[in-house]
Amino acid sequence: MDKSLITLSIEEFGFALASLGADDVAAGLLKPMYGELKENEWELVLRAASHSLLSKGLIVRMEENEIEFVPELLDMLVHFAKSRSMLRGYTDWDGQEKVLTIHKGTESGDPYLYHLSIDQRIHLFTWTEPSEWEEELYRLYVGQARTLPLDTxxxxxxxxxxxxxxxxxxxxxxxxxxxxxxxxxxxxxxxxxxxxxxxxxxxxxxxxxxxxxxxxxxxxxxxxxxxxxxxxxxxxxxxxxxxxxxxxxxxxxxxxxxxxxxxxxxxxxxxxxxx
Incomplete structure (x- = not known):
């Protein structure tokens, strides 16, 4: 894809969602990985994630009660949180669990958000359009180098x-x-x-x-x-x-x-x- 690609760890993604008020979504994302943690333990996880986002340049300003993300990441997070319709592909055939989700916007003319999760730990985001999806999905299921008989x-x-x-x-x-x-x-x-x-x-x-x-x-x-x-x-x-x-x-x-x-x-x- 010839577009900007944002890559987040599961911790960075959870922190970003929680910062926007989507605490339930963030908890649903992180608890399967970490289980039940004490409040101070969650704070340590999220603090480390915030510093990682700062080091990547994805947070432009962070104060005690206010966090400002770079505009493109903010747009993607808001789109993710608001989307009510998605095309979701799941596979674990090659030893990795991969989930590719295309999130539709809520308004006519909104772009589509591409979100690829790898083993739940790595999350890749970019903007996408329908002409790209067939090849993305085909390679998700078949793999990059594998071929199938054409017509059986x-x-x-x-x-x-x-x-x-x-x-x-x-x-x-x-x-x-x-x-x-x-x-x-x-x-x-x-x-x-x-x-x-x-x-x-x-x-x-x-x-x-x-x-x-x-x-x-x-x-x-x-x-x-x-x-x-x-x-x-x-x-x-x-x-x-x-x-x-x-x-x-x-x-x-x-x-x-x-x-x-x-x-x-x-x-x-x-x-x-x-x-």
Whole structure:
């Protein structure tokens, strides 16, 4: 990205949020890392963070009851705190937990804020636009140097109730039993067995991409979600198929290459940008 990039530690980010009055958000950020600390211990953590921000030149003035951040950081923090809609990608496939969140502004014409968290400890911020998101998300999930076959796609579909049975116990023995009960055709049988083997090998861990919106609740709700599973040579993607309102939800499980994965990312990006 050919834009200014601001990098904060989790402590610096927490201090900055608390300084703007977002104490609950700051506490939610820091407590998973530090646990329950005494008041004087929190003061030491935050004091160290303030000195670090000063040394980076991100605080231009700090007095006892007033802190002035550089304008660009202040704009990013205010945008982060006010945003009610976001596109959020999560992955931990390469040994690092990475969360990429695109925060939408509250006014028409507002820029989008890019926020990448690495193992919760490092937070990177910059401004971004929709044309950049496909490649950013693709590389988040696939990695910088890795490639996928361009055009491979095969899928099967299950009602949500059957999907739940399969994921609760994805052992091959249980999969074979369920396949026989459901009278699955031969092509779908092979895909289901392959999915179960890959899901088991992953430790039953899935990455995800979701559109999150706040309403009146304290926590955002997922409006749409795409689940992703890595293998050495391809991805599995899992998503709801369009259905009549009174029909049971139908789950699509698709083995994808690069083209299909990019198309699915584009669909989520378009839905988020146009809402």
């Amino acid at each position: 796609s095969s899928r099967f579909q299950l009602p949500e109730s059957q999907w739940s049975q399969l994921t609760e116990n994805p052992s091959l023995e249980n999969a074979d039993r369920l396949i026989n009960e459901w009278s699955v055709n031969a092509a779908d049988k092979d895909l289901i067995v392959s999915w179960c083997a890959d899901f088991q090998a992953s430790g039953r861990s899935l990455d995800n991409l979701s559109i999150m919106n706040y309403s009146q609740e304290e926590l955002p709700a997922a409006e749409s979600i795409l689940l992703l599973l890595h293998t050495d040579n391809h991805f599995w993607s899992v998503y709801d198929a369009p259905q009549e309102s009174d029909a049971e939800t139908l789950i699509t499980i698709e083995r994808t290459g690069e083209n299909s994965l990019r198309n699915q990312l584009q669909g989520m990006i378009k839905q988020f940008a146009n809402q």
